[in-house]
């Protein structure tokens with residue numbers, strides 16, 4: 544079973560122990576501001592292999608590399624001027640940039656699944672201190688079994704991967720609760736590969752450029768992990784519910800009661816006051832709670848599509864997508 548160290552109580556021991564486990568080529572679950580990550584030394588092929596094994600993740604699906612500062616990023620990737628401005632404005636934070644790898648970079652090809660680009664970000668919070676001390680980028684996907692909902696607490700990680708892990712660092716609930724926004728700058732155009740914890744409108748405001756969405760669902764998969772069925776709870780999912788069927792678990796928004804609610808197995812409100820940040824932070828935890836209620840169906844009431852609503856709706860749609 545995994546040892547769990549609370550970083551708020553024992554920060555120094557957490558860092559020392561994490562670095563020791565990482566140096567031994569083993570993954571460690573680390574808290575980031577978006578979701579908990581399953582981190583390993585990005586320069587060590589065996590360590591990266593263990594991430595894929597633990598998650599049951601297909602090896603064609605590349606991992607995001609996490610750095611503690613710009614110098615560490617620049618040792619492995621090259622920045623075009625727009626990406627550099629974005630990094631300067633939004634790092635540390637919930638933005639992943641897809642950038643060309645440097646030939647002299649030492650991130651192992653297993654981390655990037657053989658692509659000549661690297662997904663890279665500088666996380667906020669305790670994980671950044673771990674990376675700084677470790678001195679090498681950490682490859683880290685979300686710390687969940689492949690295809691399952693991402694963990695936003697140490698308890699989520701423990702329930703899913705606790706038996707396989709040596710160490711989980713617990714920094715409390717993830718502040719943002721949704722994975723990072725993934726952006727690729729190509730020929731001066733901004734392409735959104737995954738909506739996430741950074742509102743695309745903030746990217747547009749900084750650059751004065753439009754953020755381009757993929758034309759249609761099912762178009763070429765640019766971020767190879769963005770397969771439709773992802774973030775899947777065990778229960779079936781019903782979107783845009785305007786009423787509740789008997790025995791369903793309801794996840795609603797904005798304090799609005801729905802007809803039929805009193806016959807629901809469980810009613811949760813992502814944000815009674817209608818705050819999308821609060822809704823994002825609660826989404827995955829509530830999906831897990833609704834799933835654990837034993838209800839056969841989870842009904843979601845509508846959420847506004849602006850701001851963080853885009854990423855919230857994306858995750859809801861993925862939860863509802865047909866499974867394979």
Ligand code: TXA
Pocket residue numbers: 575577578579580581604605606607639641655658660661662666683684685686721722723724725736765766767768769
């Ligand atoms: O917030 C996050 O991004 C979290 C925390 C732990 O940092 N990580 C995360 O990782 O969500 P993961 O593995 O669950 O999702 C990473 C996504 C995948 O869809 C993957 O295909 C894409 O990033 N990706 C990674 N490298 C890429 C590359 N070189 N080109 C295109 N997509 C890439």
Ligand code: MG
Pocket residue numbers: 684685693
């Ligand atoms: Mg993931």
